[in-house]
Amino acid sequence: MGVRIGTGCYISTKARIDVWRGNIIIGNKVNISGGCCILGHTGFQAIKPGEKTVIEDNVIVFVNAVILPGVRIGKNSIIGAGSVVMRDMPPNAIVQGNPARVIQFQENKS
Numbered sequence: 001m002g003v004r005i006g007t008g009c010y011i012s013t014k015a016r017i018d019v020w021r022g023n024i025i026i027g028n029k030v031n032i033s034g035g036c037c038i039l040g041h042t043g044f045q046a047i048k049p050g051e052k053t054v055i056e057d058n059v060i061v062f063v064n065a066v067i068l069p070g071v072r073i074g075k076n077s078i079i080g081a082g083s084v085v086m087r088d089m090p091p092n093a094i095v096q097g098n099p100a101r102v103i104q105f106q107e108n109k110s
Contacts, residue, residue: 003040006030006057022069027057033081035064042069056091065100076106 003019006028011017014034017024022040032038038061040053054072055061062081067073072088073095079085080096080103089095094104 012036023052025052025054027055027059027075029057030055030059030061032061033063033065036061037066039067039069078106 003017003024003026005011005026008029009026009031011032012034015032015036017038019040024038024040038053038055051070053067053069055067056073056075058076059073059079061067061079064081065079065083065085067079067085071085073079073085074089074091074093076091077089077093077095079100080094082098083096083100084098085095085100089100089102092105093102094106095101096103
């Protein structure tokens with residue numbers, strides 16, 4: 001249980017990272033804007049054993065986005081403002097909406 005945050009990250013003081021009954025891993029150089037909520041549990045039960053919420057390297061999460069428990073966000077992705085991410089997202093994706101979906105892919109930044 002808990003959170004692991006990589007190096008070079010910016011996490012707004014207005015963002016919420018809720019690990020009450022879960023596990024969250026945030027990669028290197030991740031930017032999380034104000035109003036965002038990263039969840040490690042569903043609210044009424046813990047996620048499955050061994051399951052975790054993962055935000056890989058170089059991800060930008062814009063204002064008021066919600067990332068639900070057990071989701072993996074791929075490297076170099078962008079999560080649009082107000083999006084609700086309910087399932088895994090691939091690397092280099094630009095994601096937006098409720099529920100969030102890939103609207104575009106950006107060039108590989110590797």
